[in-house]
Every structure is written in structure tokens, then in C-alpha cells.
Amino acid sequence: MSVTPPAGQAAHAVAAPHYYVPAPSKWPLVGSCAMLFVVFGAAMTVNDIGPGPWSLALGFAILAYMLFGWFGEVIDESESGRYSRQVDGSFRWSMGWFIFSEVMFFSAFFGALIYTRVLTVPWLSDADHRAFLWPGFSSAWPTLGPAGTVDSFETMGPWPIPTINTLLLLSSGVTVTWAHHGLLEGKRGQLSLGLALTVLLGAVFLGFQAFEYHHAYTELNLKLTSGVFGSTFFMLTGFHGFHVTLGVIMLSVMFVRSRRGHFTPRHHFAFEATAWYWHFVDVVWLGLYVLVYWL
Template sequence: MSSSKAPYYYVPGPTRHPIVTSIGLAGFGFGASSWVNGSTFGMILCLAGIVWTIASLYSWFGDAISEAEGGLNSVNVDVSYRWSMSWFIFSEIMFFGAFFSALFYARSIAMPWLADIDNKLLWPDFAAVWPNAGPAGLVDSFTTMGPWPIPTINTALLLLSGVTVTWAHHALREGKRQQVIQGLAATVALGAIFMGFQVYEYIHAYNDLNLKLTSGIYGSTFFMLTGFHGFHVTMGAIMLFVVLIRVMKGHFTPENHFAFEGAAWYWHFVDVVWLGLYVVVYWM
């Protein structure tokens, strides 16, 4: 990788990538929302949006990598990248904070309010017990998801992946490329195993526990929190896999490897979010 000693702040020229990627994300968003609401074209639009977005990002990040390897990125650009990734992770914290807040509101505010004396005339049989099927009792009976064994195993997997990615980072700073490759490969593999267990957990929830996205506020918050976290694990694993390929191509040096650091920051964020999920969703 270039030593990035460019004496200026490189500003790329006009590019199609932001608008092209936005089109793909819009298709994905509209398609996903239509899909969960039973639209016939929702699945096709969602999948097409995913493919479109992946193709756009492949081209976009390819250009960014070429700029970095061409020695166009100065120290100022590196600082810009670090601030950008920091704000991106902050926005993700706020994203998950909204869902955790929704769960807190439902359990600690809405349920006690519906069960108080003022609402007994409307909902005489409602009890402020979690999980809850709602005051109207329209939700089919279901069984909650406990912390054992899969959630606990997944917790161990993510904690171990945090160790392996840190090991890879220290190896990169010491110039030990083979250890970097081993650490990153182990981290990506652990992320893939995590997702495999989560897929199995979802199948078990739907088929054996009758726990679905429509299972009241418990079902909706469970699948929204764990599902979005699983999506982030998938994205983080893809980021680390790309970094792994770049390490194998010799793109990084002990002094200049922010792409690795940015992906590692994201992965540690995913780990921390899971610890919150593990406690709040599976234990409480």
C-alpha cells in the first residue's frame, strides 16, 4: 500500500456512485416493506435492490481502493475517513437505541398504563406481564425464546471473534501478515457460524414456538432487534472478508491500514450491541 505522503487533500471528481447506490437502497427499502405486507412484487423488488446496491458498492469501493493504492490519500484524507467512520457508527448507535427504547417503552410504560385502574373498564382482563399478547387477546399463543443454548453459544462466538480480530490487528501492526490472515479468516468464519445459528433459531421460532413477527409487541421487537443485528453481523463479516482479500494482496502496511481499523471498529460495535441484546431480549 502507498505510504500516503501526498502533500495535498485529494478531492475526487464528480461521480455517479451516490445516486446509483441510492436507487438500489430505495428499491430494497420499498421492496422489503412491500414484501412483509404481502405484496406480490415486494420480494422481487427487494432482491433486485440488494443486487443493484451490491454492484454499485463494489464499483464505488473499488474506485476508493484504487485511489488509496495510487497514493492519492494524504494524512488529511485519513483523518476524514476516521471521522466519517466514527459518525457512521454513532448513527448506528442511535439506530439501535431507537429499537431498545421501543422495547423499554412497551415494557415499562405502555404495559403498566394499560393495566392501571383507569383502563380496567376498557381492558378488564389485561395484565402487565411480559411477554404480552396485547389487550385484545388477538395474538396467537407463542413460546418465548430463552437464552439457552443458541443465544449463549452465539454470545461466545462473537466474544471470541472480538479476540481474533484484535489479534489480527496487533499482527498487522507488527508486520506479521500470515497471522493477520489467520485472525481475519477466523473472525469471518465465526461470524458465518453465528449467522447459521441465528437462521436455525428463526426456523425453530416459527415452526416450534409459533413465535413470529406478528406475535404482538414481543414478536415484533424480538425480530426487529435480532434481525437488524444479524444484518449488521452479515455486513461486518463481508467488510472483514474484503479486508482479508486486500491483506492477501499486500495492500496494507503496519503504519497505514485504516480500512482494516474501520472494519474492526464496526465489528466491535456489533459485539457490544449483541451483549445488550443478549441481556435485554433473552434474559429479562
């Protein structure tokens, strides 16, 4: 099904002749205030200081207000045709560097897991180091640390939930690409349906991950405090789940915008940026699936 965008949305098809410089904005100051409350709230919360959770909640509320307002202004500027090709290029470079920073972020956690498993644990089990540091320490992975340090736990295998989640994310990569092709071909119905399916697959993934965490804590005794394995497992899967949550929110916004007639085959970087981010999330999960659940 092909739907022609409303006449009012056609203005952005013509690129502005000059590089658009926005007027001074309140949003950076609002974002700084949000981060102030978030940082102090998080510090107080982890140290069991009374107002910590309230400060943290207030910070996130201000942050949500800032994101809603600031991105709303950017969308209005884009749809009114104020952005030139240079601005579009700036957005692309910015998103590219943002994803690169995310690659480095996850590389640090994957590196910690590999370094610990391949180098640190075998080194600590060496006869000389074992005699000097931790007598009786074994290099088995996952390690329980020195005797009595970590409670016994079971690991999470690749079947069935992690494998199902892998299929869900791979399928979501296909549906978002299908939606992109629909946009390029002017098929608005395909665009909306593809986005809706991608959001649904991402939400189901998060539901399975929540169930997996509950199973790990209640039945496997696998917790964040379960030594280095528990720490790396929950940090990697938890941060990935957080990124999936952000991706689902971004895709939901793209769905709403598509239903309002936003985007044209030649002007749709917001959609492209979201698709880039989602494909990045898919790739991270594949690495996580192999290194954490299989090996």
C-alpha cells in the same frame, strides 16, 4: 509468519502532500437509482403488488454493483498513495459518525422495548385504564395483549443458542484484535489467520441465529406477529443479524485485501474501520443478550 508486501503496494506508505479531491463520479447516481428500485420494490412487495419482488431484487443488484465499483475505486486511490493525512482524518470522522448513527438506531429499538415493558404494559393493567380500555388485561411479560388478540407463544431463553452465540461474538472480538496486532507488528500470517477466524466465527453465529428463528417459528409459535414481544424480539435480533452479515462481508474483503499485500502498520484505516464496526456489533449483542434473553 511475516510476508513483505509487493513492491507495488509500498507507494501508499508515503502520504500525498495535498488533500485529494476525486473527479466527478457516476456512482452516486447509480446508488440513487438502486435506492429508487429498492424503496418502490419494498413498498409493492409488502402490499402484494406483482412486480414488487422483481423491483426489489433489481434494486439490490444495482446496489451491489455500486458498492463493488465505488469501493474498488476508493481502494485503488488509497493503494496508489493519493490520500493525505487529512483524507485519512476525514475517513475516521465519517466512520465515527456512521457508528454513532447506528448507536442511535439501536437505541430506538432498545428504548421501545424498555418503554413498553416498564411503562406501557403496567399502565394498561392499572385498574382505571383496564376498566376503560381492555377489561381483564394483565401486566405479565411477555404480554399476550387483550384476551384473544395474540396467540399463545413461548419465549426464547438464553440457553443454549444465545449463550453460544455470545461466546462466538466475544471470541470474534478477540480474533480481530489479534489480527490487528499482527498487522501492527508486520506479521502478515497472523493478520490473515485472525481475519479468517473472525469471518468463520461470524458465519457460525449467523447459522445458529437462522436455526433459532426456525425453532421459534415452528416449535415456540414465536413470530413477528406475536404482539409487542414478537415485534421487538425479531426487530432487534433481525437487525443485529443484518449488521453481523454486513460485518462478515466487510471482514471477508479485508481478508482478501490482506492476502493481496494491502495494508501496512501505518496505513490501514479500512481494516480499523471494519474492526470498529465489528466491536460495535459485539457490544450491541451483549445488550441484546441481557435485555431480550435474560430479563
